[in-house]
Amino acid sequence: MGPGRRPISLFVDQASFQGSVHGFLECVQCHVDAAEIPHPDVLKKVQCQTCHEAAVSGAHALLGGKGPACSSCHGSHAISPPPKVESVICKKCHALVVEEYGKSVHGMALVKGNGDVALCLNCHGSVHELKKVRDPGSPVYPLNLPRTCGICHGDPELARRHGIAVTNAYQLYMDSIHGRALARSGLLVAANCSSCHGFHGIRPKDDPASKVNRMNVPSTCGTCHAGILVVYAESVHGKAVRNGDAAPVCIDCHSAHQIRRVEGAPWQLQAIRECGTCHEESLKTYRDTFHGKVTALGFTRVAKCSDCHTAHAIFPSSDPRAAVSPAKIVATCQQCHPQATAAFAEFHPHADYHNKERFPKLYYTYLFMTALLVGTMSLFGLHTVLWFPRSLLERIRRRRARAGEELEP
Amino acid sequence: MSGSERYYFRFNLYHRILHGMVIFSFLGLALTGLPLKYAETGWGRWLSHVLGGPFTTGYLHRFFAVITFLYFGLHLGYVARLVLKGQRGIFWGPDSMVPQPRDFVQLAQHVRYFLGLGPRPRFGRWAYWEKFDYWAVFWGVSIIGASGLLLWFPAFFARFLPGWIFNVAIIIHSDEALLAVAFIFTVHFFNTHLRPEKFPMDPVIFTGRVEEEEFQREHPAEYERLRVEGRLEAHRADPPPLWLRNFARVVGFSALAIGIILIGLIIGTALG
Structure with a gap:
């Protein structure tokens, strides 16, 4: 024992050794160089591979002597099947990661005794062939990660069991622009699950610390x-x-x-309804215009909300940066109507003809037209209702007269 | 028809062709316009898609609008020709479409007749409700046509009109069209075709010929006038040939069916 090294106890508990899975072995079957007594002062490391051939490869093995030995996880004399909750073992080296995991939605569920929750190896793969994240063979390599998360998050049954709101996140993701970029185009830069949710410290979305809050x-x-x-x-x-x-x-x-993709018609039409969930009045008045009617019919070759208001740079019309500000409105109309002038742009795309204060001209036009419609139809409706019984009588009278004629030729 | 009836001309070929254009373009405008007005109803969407979507119905709508402007112009030309021929009677008198005191009197008499308080008025060539139909088309084509042109060429009209005029045009075009559709498909249909005396259809607008007994009953003053003036024989017509009667049935019933279905859908939407 050199200076500065901790003393190591050489005591082996006979009972716990014999109770272990290796209890049937003789000491010298592992400590082969201790067969002769007295054995050398320094014994060689036990070579588990003698029996457990090729048990270890991958990232841990590549670390060589610096990496975890078999005994780091399995123990030495009291060999037992590894504990189910491997984080206990992993944290010996990956303390920070395991701590982060402990605060995550998975870690919290684990504490509550959730038996389905993802543990270290559920994501990182078989412990003896553990791969680095950058290794294309790793289950958490970006191109493989969605499939790995999808084992649980593509299983509606599991989602229902644990009250997870999105029951088919994997299927939705794989059909998304991100999923296609990743799966079809093989793009490492495409957002995968962890890009938005994080990895070890995944938090539920109502947690203010969550990336998806x-x-x-x-x-x-x-x-x-x-x-x-x-x-x-x-x-x-x-x-x-x-x-x-x-x-x-x-x-x-x-x-x-x-x-x-934002170019698709279904998405564009849905976006209009989405704006309308808050801007109810604007959607209603939009639907009164040709633009709104055409999109209601399922066609997109007319102005939609974002065509005038832009998609992201939305400002009140009083703000000079707004595409619908007085300074920019004509140019905005000209995107589709190249001949648009300032007078053209006075057309109000969200006019509410029920609003007397804001749109008196439209209000009185509508009032007049409605009065004309109701007045004309009421007068002639009454005329028709009164005429009908007389006309019916007339027809009956005429038929009787004709029948009478035929009787007396 | 026993073949012994006598027939008289009520509408000449020009009248009938123009009314045919009215039917064709009006139904076309209604079928291509209503799906847009009712874009948020199931039937509106269905009809729009069946007809090729809003851009196709837009082209068709303009095509039918051109027919409308065409018959409007042809009619004005017809009136102008009568004026040039010195037929002042088109502006006043029994041949005129212009409302006259007699029409208001007959309206009152007709209502009394409805209530069983008096005899049926003796209508002349044009009964007051027929004159109303005529002027309704005049008014409707002007109003719907003008607002439609505004919406067809907004960039052009915006050169000298303020932009809010298009907001007004949308309301007028849409509501006046609704009035036209509602009026034609209920009141006009009832007055001329569906009322029990005429039911199911009066083919006179297609055949141009009215049978003598019906002529005496529906337009007694006109029959009497022609008889007294000795002009009755000049209006004598051959009985409508079978092909013409069949043509009248096919076109008439088709138009009635389209109109009744459309007004049914509109009323259903309004109620539902």
């Missing part, structure tokens, strides 16, 4: 979509969210898992 969604998405984040953060929505007011964050329009 409403307040944190913009910055989480902004990790990749940095340019959009800058624009959004300045917009009326971005500011409102920061002030704690109800306003949309990225996922309200783009959804969380099923994020689509």
Whole structure:
């Protein structure tokens, strides 16, 4: 024993050894160089591989002597099957990670005795062939991660059992623009599960520290979509969210898992309805216009909310940065109507003809037209109702007269 | 029809062709316009998609609008020709469509007749409700046509009109069209085709010929006038040939069916 090294106890508890899975072995079957007594002062390390051939490969093995020995996990003399909760073992080296895991949604569920919860090896794979995250063979390699998370988060039955709101996150994700970029185009830069949710410290979305908490969604998405984040953060929505007011964050329009290409008609039409969940009045008046009717019919080749208001740089019309501000409105109309003039842009795309104060011309036009409709139809309706019985009598009288004629020729 | 009846011309070929254009374009405008107005109803969506979507119905709508402007112009030309021929009677008198004191008197008499308080008025060539139909088309085409043109060429009209005029145009075009559709498919249909004396249809607008007994009953003053003036024989017509009667049935019943279905859908939407 050299200077500065801790003393090691050489005591072996006979009873616990014999109770272990190796209890049937003789000491010298492992400590082969101790066969002769007295044995050498320094015994060689026990070679588990003698019996457990090729048991260990992968990242831990590559660490060589610096890595965990078999005994680090399995013990030495009191060999037993490894404990079910491997974090107890892993934390010997990965203390910070395990601590983070302990605070995560998975770690908390584990404490509550959830038997289905993901443990270290459920994600990282078989312990003896453990791969580094950057190794394409690792189950947590970015291109493999969704499939790994999907083992649980693509199982609606499991989701229902544990009250997980999104029962088919994996399926939705794989069909999303991110999932396709990852699975079809093989892009490492495509957002995978951990890009948004984190990895060891995954928090539920109602936790303010969660990366997917409403307040944190913009910055989480902004990790990749940095340019959009800058624009959004300045917009009326971005500011409102920061002030704690109800306003949309990225996922309200783009959804969380099923994020689509924005060019697609179904998404574009859904986005209109999404804006309308808060801007009810604007959606109603939009539906009175040609633009709103065409999109209601399922066609997108007309102005939708974002065509005039932009998608992310949304400001009140009083703000000169707004695409619908007096300074920019004509240019905005000209995107589709190249001949648009200032007078053209006076068309009000959200006019409410029920509102007498704001739109008196429209209100009185509507009033007049309605009076004309109701008046004309009422007068002639009455005329018709009065005429009908007389006309019926006339017909009956005429038929009788004709029958009478035929009787007396 | 026993073949012994005598027939008289009520509508000449020009009248009938123009009314055919009215039917064709009006039904076309209704079928291509209503799906847009009722874009948020199931039937509106269905009809729009069946007809090729809002852009296709948009082109068709403009096509039918052109037919409308065409018959409007043809009719004005017809009136102008009569004026040039010196037929001042089109502006006043028994041949005129212009409302006259007699029409208001007959309206009152007709209502008394409805209530069983008097005899049926003796209508002339044009009964007051027929004149109303005529002027309704005049008014409707002007109002719907003008607002439609505004919406067809917004960039052009915005050169000299303020932009809010398009908001007004949308309301007028849509509501006046609804009035036109509601009126034609209920009141006009009832007055001319569906009322028990005429039920199920009066083919005179297609055949142009009215049978003598019906002529005397529906337009007694006109029959009497022609007889007294000795012009009755000049209006004598051959009985409508079978092909024409069949043509009248096919076109008439088709138009009635389309109109009744459309007004049924509109009323259903309004109630439901």
